[in-house]
Amino acid sequence: MHAVIRRYEGVTDPAEAGRRVNEEFLPLLRQVQGFVAYYFVDAGGGVMVSTGVFQDRAGAEESTERAGDYVRDRLAELLPNPPEVTAGEAVAHS
Numbered sequence: 001m002h003a004v005i006r007r008y009e010g011v012t013d014p015a016e017a018g019r020r021v022n023e024e025f026l027p028l029l030r031q032v033q034g035f036v037a038y039y040f041v042d043a044g045g046g047v048m049v050s051t052g053v054f055q056d057r058a059g060a061e062e063s064t065e066r067a068g069d070y071v072r073d074r075l076a077e078l079l080p081n082p083p084e085v086t087a088g089e090a091v092a093h094s
Contacts, residue, residue, distance in 0.1 A: 001036065001090040002060040006050045006067060006083035014042040017078045021050075025070050032066065034059030048079070053090070060087050 011017055021040045029038055034055035041049045050067070054060045064085060071079050 001093055002054050002057045002088065003090050004052045004054075004060040004064055004085065004087040006064075006085050008048045008050075008079045008081065008083045009046060010081045011046045011048045011079055013078050014046075014048055017048060017075060018042065020075060020078075024074060025067070028066055028070065029063060032059050032062050035063075050083075053093075057089070 018040055026038060029035060029052065032054065036053040036055060037051075038053070039051045041051070043049050052060065052063045054063065064087065067083075071083075
């Protein structure tokens with residue numbers, strides 16, 4: 001299993017960002033080979049964190065590419081700053 005975590009700061013409207021991600025981005029992400037799960041969390045204070053879980057590294061990397069395209073094309077006004085991205089193999093999971 002591989003996970004990719006993206007931390008967005010300066011989010012201008014977390015509720016609207018969440019709505020768009022749920023309605024528009026998740027259907028795209030579910031098409032990624034090896035998709036397991038995805039969470040988009042409002043951490044408060046203009047911070048949102050996404051966590052994607054995939055069966056392999058290739059799926060995690062593809063999700064990062066799709067997320068970058070989606071944010072640029074559909075969420076730039078809500079997520080104005082590039083995310084901090086952390087990715088790697090899940091060494092323990094349930």
